[in-house]
Structures are given as C-alpha cells and as structure tokens.
Amino acid sequence: xxxxRRAFTLRPYAEVTMRGIAAAAGVSPSLIVKRFxxxxxxxxxxxxxxxAADELFGAPLDDLGRHLVLTMVDLRDRLRGDPLLRVVFSxxxxxxxxLLRARFREQVTDRxxxxxxxxxxxxxxxxxxxxLLGLGATLSLHRPxxxxxxxxxxxxxxxxxxxxxxxxxxx
Numbered sequence: 238x239x240x241x242r243r244a245f246t247l248r249p250y251a252e253v254t255m256r257g258i259a260a261a262a263g264v265s266p267s268l269i270v271k272r273f274x275x276x277x278x279x280x281x282x283x284x285x286x287x288x289a290a291d292e293l294f295g296a297p298l299d300d301l302g303r304h305l306v307l308t309m310v311d312l313r314d315r316l317r318g319d320p321l322l323r324v325v326f327s328x329x330x331x332x333x334x335x336l337l338r339a340r341f342r343e344q345v346t347d348r349x350x351x352x353x354x355x356x357x358x359x360x361x362x363x364x365x366x367x368x369l370l371g372l373g374a375t376l377s378l379h380r381p382x383x384x385x386x387x388x389x390x391x392x393x394x395x396x397x398x399x400x401x402x403x404x405x406x407x408x
Contacts, residue, residue, distance in 0.1 A: 238283070238316075239262070239316065239317055240259075240262035241262075241269075241279050241280075241282070242318065242323055245323075246326050247326075249333065250276075255270060255279070258279070283323070284337050285344070286320070286324075286344040286345050287344050289312060289321060292311075292312060293308050293309070293320075294349060294352065298352065298353070298405055298406075301402065302401035302402025303394045303402065305369060305398070305401055306393055307390050307391070309321075309372055309373060309376075310390040310393060313373070319373035319376070320373075321341070321345070321369060321373055322370060322374060324370075341366075346359075346362050347362070349362040349365060349366065350362035350363075353407075354407070356407065357407075357408075361404045361407065365401055365404050365405065368401050368404070369401075372397060
C-alpha cells in the first residue's frame with residue numbers, strides 16, 4: 238500500500254503500472270493482482286480515507302483533540318507515512334485530484350462535521366482537517382532530525398491538541 242500510495246500521489250494514474258508498484262514494494266506483480274485485482278481497484282483503495290477516519294474519529298468529542306493528535310502519530314508510525322497528506326500532494330490529472338479531494342471531503346471533513354455540535358460545524362470540521370494536515374506536514378518535514386522526531390506523542394498532544402479541541406468544542 239505504501240508503494241501504491243506513493244506511486245499514485247507522485248505520478249498521474251496513466252503513468253502508474255502494477256509492475257512499477259510491485260518493484261517499489263519488492264513483491265511480484267502477480268501478488269498485487271491477486272490481492273487487488275486491477276489497477277483501478279488498487280487506486281480506489283489508495284483514495285479511501287475511511288480506515289484512517291475510523292481510527293481518527295474513534296473518541297468522544299470532549300477528548301477528540303488529544304485523540305486526533307495521538308492517533309495521527311500512531312498511524313504515521315504504523316503506516317510508515319501520513320494517512321492524509323496524499324490529498325495535498327497528489328500530482329495526478331485534474332480528474333484524479335478532484336476524486337481524491339472529493340473522497341477526503343466526504344470521508345474525513347463531512348464525517349467530522351456530522352458529529353460536531355454547535356454553530357459552524359462544517360467550517361470547524363474543515364479547520365480541524367487543516368490542522369491534521371498541518372501536523373502531518375510538520376512531522377514529515379522535520380523527521381528524522383527535527384525536534385518533533387525527538388518528542389513523545391504525549392508531548393505533541395499536550396502542545397497541539399488544545400487548538401484542535403477548541404475547534405471541536407465550537408470556539
């Protein structure tokens with residue numbers, strides 16, 4: 238999946254091959270075909286943010302800010318990459334970028350807006366999504382030698398979660 242995410246993020250769909258993904262992953266192309274069936278099915282898996290959203294939003298609203306930060310750090314470690322940033326850095330053709338952004342909006346931003354209470358839930362959900370993307374970008378930019386690489390997830394949550402929680406709570 239990491240190799241497929243990278244391939245579909247860095248190159249247009251038409252330029253991505255199952256053989257190239259297999260080579261980057263160090264597996265045989267037949268293994269990828271057996272697992273996913275087709276390039277289209279693999280692409281649809283790559284543009285699916287639901288698994289990350291399920292984990293990210295798996296906490297009560299009164300503790301969601303902290304949970305989001307801790308879960309982002311955990312997902313990055315487990316996936317060896319950011320679960321959301323591909324929506325920002327996708328280089329595909331317009332249709333692919335539009336699909337990726339629509340899926341992100343539907344599966345992340347809209348999903349959060351539906352559970353937020355109070356005024357301007359949609360606006361606050363978009364701002365929370367932006368905060369998560371910002372956290373992911375910061376962690377990517379400053380690893381392996383930046384201060385964030387040498388800070389615990391708990392400390393990152395102490396510093397970053399209050400701003401997110403303020404948006405969750407309604408400002």
